[in-house]
Amino acid sequence: MDPNHRRNQLLSIGGTALLAALLYAANSAGSDYTIRILNNCAIFIILAVSYNLINGVTGQFSLEPNAFVAIGAYTSALLTLTPMEKEISFIIEPCIWPLSVISVPFAVSLLAAGIVTAFFGFLMGFPVFRVRGDYLAIVTLGFGEVVRVIANNTQSITNGPLGLKGIADHTNLWWSWGLAVLTVFLIARMVRSSYGMAMKAIKYDEAAAEAVGINAFWHKMLAFTTSAFFEGIGGGLLAHLITTISPTLFTFFLTFNLLIIIVAGGLGSITGSILAAILVTWGGEALRFLDEPMDLGLFEIPGIPGMRMVIFSLILIFIMIFARHGILGTREFSWNWLSGKLGIGGRPR
């Protein structure tokens, strides 16, 4: 038992309170733009931390988050839209029966998004974890495409390529950051539990892990389903932030963004995922000038739309070549580490 356990608990509570105070300040004084970016940061923290659970912690390189986020976003949006709005939106084919009359509160829809996505993740896991390595990457990528194709074609459920419009903007800083903190807390607990130990063992050597009695398949399934649950919730938050969703939103591009985040943060580090999620979301906004015309006084450089993504791709390649471990590698932030660095307080273990 860590002798500093009590102090660390208090520090964690204090840290959360500080975050809440900052959010309160941002909520009352920040511009719409700032609030939008902060919301994006929180959602990307949820998505990255849960993606990191399967890719980083368990070491199963998969490329399906766009599928999970899509399932979560559609589930939650379909549940909060009122029957009236659905009637207006579904102009080609009417919405199928139970969905057409249901309308539930936001919180219930988020929970449902998580559960439905986790269920799909669970089903997906059976074929997916029959393969490993590169094949796993391709099969999960394939699932992402299949989900998008299905969303495009099931006109009476998803409204097809038209997408869903007029979703209420329920997502605010309290929802997004509250759920982000909850996600980080729960996933960190899971990683430190015996389940998490088993997942890490599978990452480093699957055969050895099986030899000491770890059931690799079910631990992978656990990580995958948990990851799906939180990605579904993240998708629900995203749908209620941007208020319009369509299948084109959930392409491989979304997965690519998340991949940059978890790779830059260090595969396997929750702290790294959080830092990188903030860095990439904020950096994406900061680099926006690249896409816009630049006035250099004497002459003007025309904006080059898409330049940002070129930079991001280069960053990913450079990280892989020169800084494979990302910002933190597999290290994590802890209060003990901080007090050790600062040289204050704390009893030795």
Next chain:
Amino acid sequence: MERSPLFCRRAGTGTGFLELTFFLQQMINGVALGSLYGLIAIGYTMVYGIIRLINFAHGDVMMMGCYFAYFGILMFSLPWGASFVAAMVLTAILGVLIDKGAYVPVRHAPRISALITAIGVSFLLENLGLVVFGGRPKGFTTPDMFAEVYEIAGLMIPALVLWTPLITLILLSGILFIIHRTKAGRAMRCISHDMETTRLMGVDVNRVISITFAVGSAAAAAGGIMWAMRYPEINPLMGIIPGLKAFVAAVLGGIGNVTGAMLGGLLLGLAEILLVALMPEIAGYRDAIAFGILIFILIFRPTGLMGSKLPE
């Protein structure tokens, strides 16, 4: 979406003869599409066979090949034959540059690092394409020779559909010749068995890998150009779907096996065309068929049709 002029809906309640011509027409169409998948799959399978890397950027290399051909015809007003050959050569060089610039530095890193690098290269090419060529699709002019439509025994067959399998066959024989009858080909086969031992035997492994990338990329360019003539337009994101499907074809045929990749491509092309032709109501799910097949194979026959070993 299928926008081919060759695609026709099932002709309602036809006579037996109509049904037969319809079926034959679709078969020929499927073979043409399948040989394109096969040509692109060859690049995947050769690279994977040698350095165990899924070259995610392969579909985008194909896209670049189309643009090279497009600019060759449009900007330098080359005759189409010269332009296509030049495009294949340039694409081969691009493939080698990608290998040297991005894959060589991560060759001894964990496999996942190499895979992530490949995804990065894929996105880099797509977005560079968007920046340099613009996102708007460009029309691809089909040379007159391929644009004609023959009428053979009641079948309307565009010349391109006949030429595609023929050109594919010629290229496939060339590649098989390189692999089985040349020194570089022998080195490729050795490296795929044991890279370190081959290096100890005095083979310049990096040079051989470069040749592999060059051959695979040139094949992809040829496939891409015929793809562009089939759906006569090109855009910077056109490589994604054919790339993914060609990978499925490579797995279907048993990865690492060039003939298998071609067979896998043909099977996939036929399956897609025939399924959509026989059941027009599932046309929207066309792009999902390949992945359905992939998941099915990986569950029931993970070694593919030609039975190469599935690596860990």
